[in-house]
Amino acid sequence: MSRDFDPLASPLLTDLYQLTMLQGYVDQGMTDTAVFELFVRKLPEGRNFLVAAGLEQALEFLENLRFGEAEIAWLKSTGRFNDHLLDHLAGLRFTGDVQAMPEGTVFFPDEPVLRVVAPMPEAQLVESRLINILHLQILLASKAVRSRLAAPDKLLVDFGMRRAHGAEAGMFAARATYIAGFAGSSTVLAEQRYGVPAFGTMAHSFVQAHDSETLAFEHFARSQPDNVVLLIDTYDTLAGARKVAAMADRLKAEGCPVKAVRLDSGDLTALSKQVRRILDDAGHPEIGIFCSGNLDEYAVRDLLAAGAPIDGFGIGTRLDTSNDAPYLDCAYKLQEYAGIARRKRSTGKATWPGRKQVYRQLDDDGRLRRDILTLEDDTQAGQPLLQPVMRNGQRLAPPEDLATIRARLDAELARLPDALKRLEPATPPEVVVAPALKRLAEEVDRRTAETRDEEPGTRN
């Protein structure tokens, strides 16, 4: 299914080094079980927590992973790989196990969001695309939830597809922002494919193409009688509002009542107050005010703090590009191979070895107190966050619907300390590394020091 949906999910959508490493693994018969975990190293500035998202697309990718004849033929034509590898790739399927935090789970740095346990070539090959899928949806859900926290009672709509980074980014943005509590997205395909409600009315071009603004509004209302939201800032926002006020009764009588006006430019605080007054004075308190134009969670917060009478926001470019933090420092790292725990020690990039679990502990008032990062087999008090989702390459449950994921994030937010829910930076809860995990890390370091090659040293 997902191959039809997205052939960019070709197995060749990977980094070349995955294939050159696979050549080495296959040549050496190194196909034992590998354990990789995906985690974020640190929070970017301007984020107090992260939201797990994208698991559904990650599982689709794993389920559908295979090299077709054309791909094998092309790989052969590059001359980079021997037949041994090509034969291996032709038969390769993802046969491993996956544990993951369910989508909508709040999480913090160093906590694995997803673990893959599979024969080394499979587990290695999937790295690039798994990160590509999960990084973006986590990034966007973690950005979008901030707008929702800034405006919990307002209608929020994702408007960003056009300046999202490509087709898939637009689609993932619609999905991730909906998970984060948005009412929907302007992206039509996201309604068809994901069930994210589509929102939208008119652009300035519609007004410009008509000889008069009033005529444009009339035409639009008659064509979309259930969805009359009129864009009033093409020429002069207040004049536009007065036109709407003047024609609202007539349109209502015609069966196409005006639901809202949209403002997309200018001083939205002042204009929304003036427009509200114009509409109210004309006896139309039922006509809402919807705003868009370079918005983000900070702008939304400031507008509401200034008392702007705005009922909904279309949030686009800055949301869909996560402009204040356009990437996360995330990684997918080998934690165990052939039954032996492993650890990367590169400067500033050391990792915790082994198969891990995160236990979430709450205060007496039900708020998140701290997380315990430990080994999978070291049971701790609290709620374990990683759950089995795939075994032997098969899903353990059907895809979750987005309503379930939204409800999960709701419950998660209810448990978050208030400080974390503000836009201002706050100290995240402690992620305690359990003694069992620390002991394993020390063991790995000792073993690595012993078995690492003797230094060639002064011979050079």
Place this chain on the structure above:
Amino acid sequence: MSRDFDPLASPLLTDLYQLTMLQGYVDQGMTDTAVFELFVRKLPEGRNFLVAAGLEQALEFLENLRFGEAEIAWLKSTGRFNDHLLDHLAGLRFTGDVQAMPEGTVFFPDEPVLRVVAPMPEAQLVESRLINILHLQILLASKAVRSRLAAPDKLLVDFGMRRAHGAEAGMFAARATYIAGFAGSSTVLAEQRYGVPAFGTMAHSFVQAHDSETLAFEHFARSQPDNVVLLIDTYDTLAGARKVAAMADRLKAEGCPVKAVRLDSGDLTALSKQVRRILDDAGHPEIGIFCSGNLDEYAVRDLLAAGAPIDGFGIGTRLDTSNDAPYLDCAYKLQEYAGIARRKRSTGKATWPGRKQVYRQLDDDGRLRRDILTLEDDTQAGQPLLQPVMRNGQRLAPPEDLATIRARLDAELARLPDALKRLEPATPPEVVVAPALKRLAEEVDRRTAETRDEEPGTRN
């Protein structure tokens, strides 16, 4: 072809307002010729110029635009549209004309990069996806060219697919960075689909999976004898360099000579100098040093300024997300409808009306002096930048190959004033608005003021 390649290029990958507007246009018979132009309103901080890119994918999208039966049926099922519109959509193809700057052209704010002249419903519908394609490739080419200007003689490779924003962003990044002069990309699919050379060797996991680093290097070299680049920072970079130095002669004798080592962490200036010395002292000046890890054009410039003996750079996340400027303020605006020029006047977002051309004028020394922005039929001295690329929905020439586009950008860069080619902010050349264009804008304003609806004014 592109539908097979990318079904995300579904016609439903658009904003809902395009379809609600189309309902209005079709209901009113407003299917006269519309002229839209795509341009960037202003340069983001940290960019002295922009690079046109993405035209090929834009033309593919236009050529392949059509609503299939499933899409029409789904649209009908939403209950939002009447049969009149659905019938119109079922038969809709892009039948318009396109003028555009060829890919690789350097351009500046307010200059149209692309113009669509087509019946209103077609020209309107394509807005969202056209921006989605062109915005991203322009963004990425304009970011990537800065690394190339910072390191004109070095091997530059795009490493960013995993943290690019989704599959298409990874692919467009490979293409746009190659246009900008990179040697290639780590993304395998970009070699298969676009012919962008793929680069890559090994990750830390390969080293970690082996019991010793030396063994990992040996295995890798034997499996990839023509491509021996060894990652030496998994445990200790200098120890790794000494191991490589000690085994280099032996590997060469085995037919798998070490081409380079890769450093991915730590103080790259200090480490590259120490590694260079270790390799040179061991008699291996032929082994290159390749660096990666959180790089961008500033880091590359600083490393080279500090005398770091680095031969090539893998540049990833910050490049592929254009992290210092993750979006451009670009727009696709109606400039003419039914033979009458139009202009949006929203605060801060006013546009120049009519069908425009950009003439590039050079100094006596062949450097870019200024651009003239004028109407298509107002010929000026200089090189016109917009060229016809599609007529009646048909391409006027086969797709350009990437070598041609790279060569065009080379020539463009040779004509750029030196100040613009530094990373520091510089004043871009003047874009002069010609009198003919100013006159048209004034006419449009006068006409709009006359024909705009009478203000309902005090009646409210």
